[in-house]
Amino acid sequence: xxxxxxxxxxxxxxxxxxxxxxGRTCFSNGxxxxxxxxxxxxxxxxxxxSYEFRKEVCHNCFAYANAKTMKYKLNYDCLRDLVCNAHxxxxxxxxxxxxxxxxxxxxxxxxxQIPNIIELIECYEILLHHFPSMLKRYNSTSEQEEKLNxxxxxxxxxxxxxxxxxxxxxxxxxxxxxxxxxxxxPPICEDEYCCIRFVCESLFNLKYMDPxxxxxxxxxxLQSNELSKISKFxxxxxxxxxxxxxxxxxxxxxxxxxxxIPLLRHILGTEYGNAFGLWQEGEASDSREYFxxxxxxxxxxxxxxxxxxxxKYRKGNSMLFTVNRDIKKDEQICIDYSGVLDLPTVKRRxxxxxxxxxxxxxxxxxxxxxxxx
Numbered sequence: 001x002x003x004x005x006x007x008x009x010x011x012x013x014x015x016x017x018x019x020x021x022x023g024r025t026c027f028s029n030g031x032x033x034x035x036x037x038x039x040x041x042x043x044x045x046x047x048x049x050s051y052e053f054r055k056e057v058c059h060n061c062f063a064y065a066n067a068k069t070m071k072y073k074l075n076y077d078c079l080r081d082l083v084c085n086a087h088x089x090x091x092x093x094x095x096x097x098x099x100x101x102x103x104x105x106x107x108x109x110x111x112x113q114i115p116n117i118i119e120l121i122e123c124y125e126i127l128l129h130h131f132p133s134m135l136k137r138y139n140s141t142s143e144q145e146e147k148l149n150x151x152x153x154x155x156x157x158x159x160x161x162x163x164x165x166x167x168x169x170x171x172x173x174x175x176x177x178x179x180x181x182x183x184x185x186p187p188i189c190e191d192e193y194c195c196i197r198f199v200c201e202s203l204f205n206l207k208y209m210d211p212x213x214x215x216x217x218x219x220x221x222l223q224s225n226e227l228s229k230i231s232k233f234x235x236x237x238x239x240x241x242x243x244x245x246x247x248x249x250x251x252x253x254x255x256x257x258x259x260x261i262p263l264l265r266h267i268l269g270t271e272y273g274n275a276f277g278l279w280q281e282g283e284a285s286d287s288r289e290y291f292x293x294x295x296x297x298x299x300x301x302x303x304x305x306x307x308x309x310x311x312k313y314r315k316g317n318s319m320l321f322t323v324n325r326d327i328k329k330d331e332q333i334c335i336d337y338s339g340v341l342d343l344p345t346v347k348r349r350x351x352x353x354x355x356x357x358x359x360x361x362x363x364x365x366x367x368x369x370x371x372x373x
Contacts, residue, residue: 007218007301013038014333016301021361023223025303025332032327038310039299042318043215046202046267047278047294051190057291059100060107061316064280064289070101072108074121082118089252090125098124099197119254120204126250127196130185134246137187148235155227161237162261165244173248181249186242194292195243195268200251202267202295203258218297224269228357240268273356274300277339281314304356305334306341306348307364334362345369 007016007024013036014026032038049057055069076095083090098121102108111117151157173181188196209216230236244264251259275295280288296319302310311324312335327333340351345368352360 007214007221007298009214010218010298010301011039023303024221024301026301026334028327028329028331028333030329032323034323034326036323037320038323038333039321040318041296041299043209043213043298044294044296044317045205045215045219046198046271047292048194048198049278049292050290051194053289053291054099055101057101058103058107060102060111062278062281062291062314063103063107063316064291065103070103072102072105073097074100074102074108078108078112079118079121082112082121088118088122090122094129096125096128098122099128100124116204116208119252120201122252123200123204123250123255124197126252127193127200127246130182130250131188131193134185134188135190135193138189139187140189145235148238149233151234151237153227153231153234153237158226158230158237161241162265165241166261169245170248184245185249186245188242188246192239192242192246195239196246198271199243199247199264199267200255203251203255203263206263207255207258215297218300219270219295222266222270222274222297222300224266225273225357226265226269229269229272232354240264243268270297270300271295276312276319279314302333302335304337304352304358304360305332305362305364306336306360307362308334308336310335312336 010016012029013032014028016024017027019025049059049062053064056067057064058070074097076090076092079090079095100111100121102111173184176184206216206219211217244259244261247259247264248256271293274297275293276299278291278294280291299312299319299321302321309323309325309327309331310321310333312319312321314320321335337356338348338352340348343351345365349360349365352358
């Protein structure tokens with residue numbers, strides 16, 4: 001059964017259908033010859049560059065120069081025209097660079113030409129200004145993490161936790177003056193910092209995205225893996241609340257209006273299991289660096305196969321999906337989620353179950369399991 005029109009326009013080469021056995025799945029519209037690019041996407045909702053690579057990866061094209069710091073940092077002179085006659089919380093004498101680094105003047109200029117980008121830069125700068133004091137207070141111990149991970153998770157537990165934020169924490173914060181609110185910022189570490197930036201970018205992109213465009217509609221229809229992921233790692237519920245509390249206190253009004261508990265939960269819940277790895281270009285899979293992750297809603301409807309007929313790869317700030325063998329009409333189109341295709345069957349399937357929350361039943365797995373038994 002073809003699903004409704006919200007995502008049927010993703011590609012002329014395939015359609016998304018609802019199946020009983022694999023959820024929403026992509027099937028070819030006709031015969032597709034090897035080498036055909038069936039999808040190229042650059043409209044990500046959000047990206048997250050790992051903290052250790054924050055100065056070594058270009059924030060526009062994601063180039064990497066073998067652990068060398070990018071030469072072009074964002075400075076206030078670059079922003080003068082963008083902040084002119086506007087009330088942004090950016091201090092020219094104390095500007096820290098918003099945590100943005102670029103490989104070239106061209107990439108820095110291209111990034112600054114994104115419409116309304118000053119709003120996102122302001123959010124990054126505010127966060128960067130407060131992060132050192134938040135990090136200084138962070139003192140997580142293995143005992144604390146073990147305690148958080150011992151919580152038995154259910155939908156009710158998750159909902160009750162957010163209800164407490166909605167009904168108790170938010171009203172208390174709203175009754176405080178701005179100076180006192182800052183004192184309520186929670187201690188966070190580098191992981192929360194990077195996730196907060198990811199959510200900031202997602203809120204920004206969604207704010208200025210046409211609600212009728214395919215990316216926006218595909219994002220709304222993405223499956224959330226919140227319950228599966230938090231059930232496996234209960235500490236993530238605490239993590240998510242730290243992210244929300246930081247955003248609620250620090251976000252300026254233009255993005256604060258976008259922030260809600262349901263939207264934050266959907267952004268993070270769909271990132272679990274739908275994000276693509278942000279990998280170094282031009283290196284063999286066993287030697288390339290992993291920089292972080294990004295979310296392309298339109299590319300999130302491919303199912304996994306341990307014998308995929310689609311090869312995915314990054315080209316700058318785009319992802320391409322290319323046919324690696326001839327595909328027949330109505331054949332399922334699949335990618336490889338894991339990058340662990342060389343593992344033995346049992347280990348490979350266990351990894352997929354742990355990371356993507358499904359028991360792989362592709363033809364290769366079924367064939368190999370039969371030969372084992």
